[in-house]
Amino acid sequence: MTQDSTTSTENEQLDGQQATPTPGTDGLGEEADEPSQGTDTERVLLEARDLDVYYGDDQALQSVDLPIPEKQVTALIGPSGCGKSTFLRSVNRMNDLIDICRVEGDLEFDGKNVYDDDVDPVALRRKIGMVFQQPNPFPKSIYDNVAYGLRVQGEDDGDVDEQVQNALEQAALWDEVKDQLDSSGLDLSGGQQQRLCIARAIAPDPEVILMDEPASALDPVATSKIEDLISDLAEDYTVVIVTHNMQQAARISDRTAVFLTGGNLVEFDETAKIFENPESDRVEDYITGKFG
Numbered sequence: 578m579t580q581d582s583t584t585s586t587e588n589e590q591l592d593g594q595q596a597t598p599t600p601g602t603d604g605l606g607e608e609a610d611e612p613s614q615g616t617d618t619e620r621v622l623l624e625a626r627d628l629d630v631y632y633g634d635d636q637a638l639q640s641v642d643l644p645i646p647e648k649q650v651t652a653l654i655g656p657s658g659c660g661k662s663t664f665l666r667s668v669n670r671m672n673d674l675i676d677i678c679r680v681e682g683d684l685e686f687d688g689k690n691v692y693d694d695d696v697d698p699v700a701l702r703r704k705i706g707m708v709f710q711q712p713n714p715f716p717k718s719i720y721d722n723v724a725y726g727l728r729v730q731g732e733d734d735g736d737v738d739e740q741v742q743n744a745l746e747q748a749a750l751w752d753e754v755k756d757q758l759d760s761s762g763l764d765l766s767g768g769q770q771q772r773l774c775i776a777r778a779i780a781p782d783p784e785v786i787l788m789d790e791p792a793s794a795l796d797p798v799a800t801s802k803i804e805d806l807i808s809d810l811a812e813d814y815t816v817v818i819v820t821h822n823m824q825q826a827a828r829i830s831d832r833t834a835v836f837l838t839g840g841n842l843v844e845f846d847e848t849a850k851i852f853e854n855p856e857s858d859r860v861e862d863y864i865t866g867k868f869g
């Protein structure tokens with residue numbers, strides 16, 4: 578994706594992501610079917626089945642089947658334009674904001690199709706948060722960036738203080754900003770801003786964090802901090818990350834899905850298997866740099 582394709586809608590979406598869901602009406606409640614089971618030790622939390630996505634007459638994803646395990650890091654890799662970001666935006670219905678986008682097939686979160694009529698996309702985006710390529714803090718204080726979504730939920734001040742601190746700690750930013758919580762989020766470094774955006778995504782207590790090339794705008798030191806953080810986050814959250822950096826995918830992900838031209842998911846497996854011994858010759862050519 579190009580950054581331009583989402584920037585204009587990001588803050589609009591983030592506002593929506595943090596708006597108050599009406600209890601019991603988000604369509605994501607107890608009536609959902611049991612999700613698929615993976616191995617004995619893992620549970621599939623997100624699952625695409627026969628997922629097709631179109632922009633007008635152009636098909637961006639073709640019949641994608643992808644079971645994403647809970648509390649692991651799943652990397653989506655592939656050449657430019659193969660549909661990685663489209664897949665990510667389908668998961669929390671960000672694609673709803675693109676008029677010409679149409680989705681067919683199933684995309685289940687916790688056993689419930691997120692495209693069912695009774696699913697509230699705003700509530701969905703609270704459970705499935707998103708972090709973008711370019712850090713995009715609100716032009717507010719560090720505290721308010723993280724607290725915004727909690728305040729509109731009607732938490733009292735004591736709870737908000739505690740949750741802001743928790744989110745900043747989980748985003749590995751608390752120690753750096755605890756004495757300047759009233760300073761603007763925009764005054765932080767790029768890497769700190771991205772960790773602030775991660776704290777903002779964590780604060781409403783989501784289950785999934787989607788990350789679209791979250792370190793590609795950062796220097797190597799800031800990138801390394803984000804990578805360490807992503808590995809830590811997977812202890813509590815299910816992380817799905819789009820990256821162009823194959824070394825990064827190899828370093829931080831448990832599973833890797835390889836999309837190739839035409840919006841086809843060609844191979845999905847444990848990351849070590851994908852990088853050491855892929856089934857598909859096309860995947861091997863891609864990861865060894867023969868094209869892409």
Ligand SMILES: Nc1ncnc2c1ncn2[C@@H]1O[C@H](COP(=O)(O)OP(=O)(O)OP(=O)(O)O)[C@@H](O)[C@H]1O
Pocket residue numbers: 578579582632637655656657658659660661662663664675677
């Ligand atoms: N808003 C949009 N309107 C129309 N077509 C779009 C839109 N967003 C993406 N596409 C098209 O859908 C296809 C997949 O794009 P997508 O951004 O999902 O790919 P990607 O793998 O994330 O690419 P990159 O690695 O370059 O970010 C491309 O052909 C792209 O031109």
